[in-house]
Amino acid sequence: MGERYDVVIVGAGMGGLAAAATLAVAGRNVLLLERHNVPGGYATSFVRGEFEFEVALHELSGIGDANAPADLWQLMDSLGMTDEIEFIPIPHLYRSIFPGLDIRLPAGKEAYVQTLIEHFPQDAKGIATFMHEVFSLEEQLKELGEAFQNNELGASKILQVPLKYPAAFRYLPVTLEQVLHRHVKSIGARAALAQYWGYFGLPPSKVSFFYFASALGSYVRKGAAFPRGRSQAISNAFVNVIKRHGGEVLMNCGVKRILHTGGKATGVLTESGEELQANWVLSNADPITTARDLVGESAVEPRYMREIYSHQIGPSSLNVYLGLRGSMEDLGLTDHELFINEDYDFDSHHRNMRRIAPPKMMAVTTYNAVYPDISPPGTTIVVLTTLLYGEPWFALAPEQYLDTKNKMADAMLNLAEKHFPGLRDNAQVVEVSTPVTNARYAGTYHGGIYGFDQPPSNHTVLRFSPTGPLERLLHVGAWTQPGGGFHPSMLSGHMVAKQILKG
Ligand SMILES: Cc1cc2nc3c(=O)[nH]c(=O)nc-3n(C[C@H](O)[C@H](O)[C@H](O)COP(=O)(O)OP(=O)(O)OC[C@H]3O[C@@H](n4cnc5c(N)ncnc54)[C@H](O)[C@@H]3O)c2cc1C
Missing domain, CATH: 1.10.405 (Guanine Nucleotide Dissociation Inhibitor; domain 1)
Structure with a gap:
């Protein structure tokens, strides 16, 4: 280090990685700094006992197939990553269970x-x-x-x-x-x-x-797909591209401040106290944390602060990760993606997401359905996911947290067991994550997983702009255009990199 970089990227989530890879392939001198010891942000996995759990990804869009590759696959191919990742197609997009209705919908x-x-x-x-x-x-x-x-x-x-x-x-x-x-x-x-x-x-x-x-x-x-090696395989492939093209990627290297003079970003100060100069800074941290903590509110126009606080923060998630004894057939869980809905009133499900209360809708993801060897023979990985807003979780007193988390996990297991009994009896490993876990892991404001909510006023082209609060500071990732999720976050990084390359 010690040199001046064309671009320093703060955070190795999908947006930061895609931006760094695009710039490195185009010959720019890039440095990607990530606070964690692994790249990917939410696009990662973790190990408990004999199980390696996917943290986030259920279904990846934009892949297509060999005859008709879709936009995301083409982007990865243009960066030289596709030889490193095998995408497994998901033939049925989802199965939905409602009172009196059980429907399985195929891709195509x-x-x-x-x-x-x-x-x-x-x-x-x-x-x-x-x-x-x-x-x-x-x-x-x-x-x-x-x-x-x-x-x-x-x-x-x-x-x-x-x-x-x-x-x-x-x-x-x-x-x-x-x-x-x-x-x-x-x-x-x-x-x-x-x-x-x-x-x-x-x-x-x-x-x-x-x-x-x-x-x-x-x-x-174009169908949905899941990568062999889990979403961590995508994150690792991005890192390999960046390094192959001469870029630097540093893990365990958080950024404390974005440096600036005269309203222009000039580099970053790392948590270990090193100052690094750059022509451009890209932030994969959320815009609120970027403006408030990394730039410092006093250097940001009040109008900008008002704008970021005016958008509704999108949901976070509560997950129950289950490593189960028995095959998926034994457990009766043979669909990759299954939604259980208590009733048809989606508005009340959404209101419920603002409270800490048993969910009325939940996804049950059985990874072995498309990826049989994702867990050891004779076992199955099932993840229960419900979306909820992070705010009430950050208002909990520390002594309430564990009990609240366990009660919510219990409610989700009860809902799943109404349809698929025996999950508890067969559980070898149970791990629970909450909005607090998400915030701690990826540093996102209120543990948001898709950035801001996406009503008609804040989506795709109308979404929060990548233009940051300083000149030469741009946002990448779920919070900005075109939107939240794996596919859009990668597109965001690529689009912003292209903007820089255009000059
Ligand atoms: C449980 C769960 C399920 C999900 N399911 C799906 C799904 O099925 N499909 C889908 O499309 N999306 C899904 N998502 C959402 C998807 O994972 C995210 O929208 C997307 O990965 C966000 O990418 P990002 O670029 O915004 O970066 P993030 O994943 O938010 O990562 C940001 C990175 O920046 C780093 N960072 C932040 N601040 C600093 C700093 N100061 N210094 C250094 N590093 C820093 C963080 O450590 C982190 O690694 C899910 C998410 C979760 C949690």
């Missing part, structure tokens, strides 16, 4: 729509029209994104956007519910189509249709 445009129509023939036309809207919006968004990346949207052409991409323009300000309820009448069909809201954390009445449709369209058309 025709298969997905057909399965829904078979379950809800009275809504056949509405389902087909709704999905047509989803696919055309997703298609136009892809084209729009490519035009944007290729600089084809100069000032003179921007006025053509509404004419050329009418769906993208029309759906910018609306919620999922506004589109879904117009076309689909039965409660069951609406619920099955909206089930992925459980991934994003805002119910149909609140989540941006634009954002939801781009994710649903991508999952359905």
Whole structure:
């Protein structure tokens, strides 16, 4: 160290890694600093007993297959990472259980729509029209994104956007519910189509249709995948690319401050007291922590602070990681992704996420369903996940924490055992994580896993800008454009790196 870097990146989450890799491949002199001893942020795994658990990833979008690789795979391929990672396809996107309804939805445009129509023939036309809207919006968004990346949207052409991409323009300000309820009448069909809201954390009445449709369209058309070696394999592959291209990656190296003069970022001060100079600084820490703690509020425009505090922080998660004795068939859990819904009232599920209360909706992920050898023979890894807001967890007195966490884990096990008895009896390992765990691990404000919430006012192009509170300081990751999650966070890092490369 000691030299001046083109770019210093704070944090090796998906956004920081993708940015560093893009810049390194383009020949920039980059330094990536990560507080933890492993790269990845949430994209990592941990070991308990004989089990290695995936921390976060359920289903990765944007991979496609060898005949039709999708955008994320193409990005990784352009960086030279795809030889290092094997992606396992997930044939069924999800199974949903509601009172009186149990439906398993496959990947693939025709298969997905057909399965829904078979379950809800009275809504056949509405389902087909709704999905047509989803696919055309997703298609136009892809084209729009490519035009944007290729600089084809100069000032003179921007006025053509509404004419050329009418769906993208029309759906910018609306919620999922506004589109879904117009076309689909039965409660069951609406619920099955909206089930992925459980991934994003805002119910149909609140989540941006634009954002939801781009994710649903991508999952359905291009399928979902899971990497052999878990998400840690993706994180490691990014590090290898960065190093192969001469970049430096330092673990156990937290950044204490972002240095600046005259409103311009000039480098970083590490937690061990070293000052490093850079032309650009990218922050993969959340924007609140970046502005308040790393830059220092006194150096940030009050307008900027007001803006970051004005957006709703998105959800965190509560997870019960189970290492179970017995095969998945013995346990009756043969679906990779299963959602258990207590009822059809998603708005009340969402209100419930603001309290510390037993969840009304939960994902049950059986990794062995697509990745049989993810655990030792004769065992199964199952992870129960529910989304909830972090705030109430940070208001708990320290002496209440353990008891509260155990009660919540117990409630989630009860809900799972209503449908799949025997989980407790077969548990060899049980580990529980809460919003506090997430915040401690990735340093995110309130343990947020997707950054800010994604209503019609804060998604994709309208999402919180990557422009930081200082000149030459940019945000990467889930909190900024295009959105939260693995795939968008990687795109964010890549897009910001491209912005720097354009000069
Ligand atoms: C339980 C769970 C389940 C999830 N499931 C899915 C899923 O199925 N699909 C999906 O798409 N998404 C899922 N997500 C969300 C997804 O993991 C995140 O949106 C995404 O990984 C966030 O990436 P990021 O780039 O914002 O970085 P983060 O993962 O937030 O990482 C930021 C990194 O920066 C480091 N850092 C912060 N401050 C400093 C500092 N001062 N100095 C040095 N380093 C610092 C942190 O240590 C961390 O490594 C899930 C998340 C969780 C927790």
